[in-house]
Amino acid sequence: MKIYKAIKKDHDIQRELCHKIRNTSGDTEERKELWEQLQRELEVHAVAEERYFYSPLVDSDEMQEDARHGMAEHHEMDELIDELNDTDMSSPHWLATLKKLIEKVEHHLEDEEEDFFDKAKDLYAEDEAESLAKSYEATMDEYRKTWPESIPGK
Numbered sequence: 778m779k780i781y782k783a784i785k786k787d788h789d790i791q792r793e794l795c796h797k798i799r800n801t802s803g804d805t806e807e808r809k810e811l812w813e814q815l816q817r818e819l820e821v822h823a824v825a826e827e828r829y830f831y832s833p834l835v836d837s838d839e840m841q842e843d844a845r846h847g848m849a850e851h852h853e854m855d856e857l858i859d860e861l862n863d864t865d866m867s868s869p870h871w872l873a874t875l876k877k878l879i880e881k882v883e884h885h886l887e888d889e890e891e892d893f894f895d896k897a898k899d900l901y902a903e904d905e906a907e908s909l910a911k912s913y914e915a916t917m918d919e920y921r922k923t924w925p926e927s928i929p930g931k
């Protein structure tokens with residue numbers, strides 16, 4: 778498997794969680810549980826993806842700007858996650874902020890899948906894309922288990 782497919786699989790997990798949590802209401806166990814899962818997926822993915830997809834691309838002329846843009850969006854998502862954690866889950870503000878986060882996530886995944894992956898395929902050799910996938914998946918597995926301690930700065 779190459780890095781693009783490994784990432785796409787986890788994007789689909791994020792999409793599914795976004796879809797499910799959007800339909801929850803109030804301060805319920807279900808919402809709490811889904812919010813924890815979504816946060817974990819977003820945070821662990823951002824770390825692993827920056828390490829095994831974006832970082833090597835920052836040094837290329839072709840993708841430096843895209844890589845910086847993608848990582849800046851990770852940061853914007855982090856800020857919305859912090860805001861959600863500082864807000865009462867049953868308030869309208871929480872839901873409005875969640876919707877902002879979901880919009881940002883969906884737009885971001887589309888940029889990656891429909892633009893960045895194609896460009897990166899010209900830069901990563903096939904064997905390199907395979908070895909990045911292995912490292913990416915190993916990090917995802919390990920960091921999911923040890924979240925949130927696994928996230929630098931958390």
Ligand SMILES: [Fe+2]
Nearest residue numbers: 826847885889
């Ligand atoms: Fe990303």
Ligand SMILES: [Fe+2]
Nearest residue numbers: 784788826889
């Ligand atoms: Fe991603």
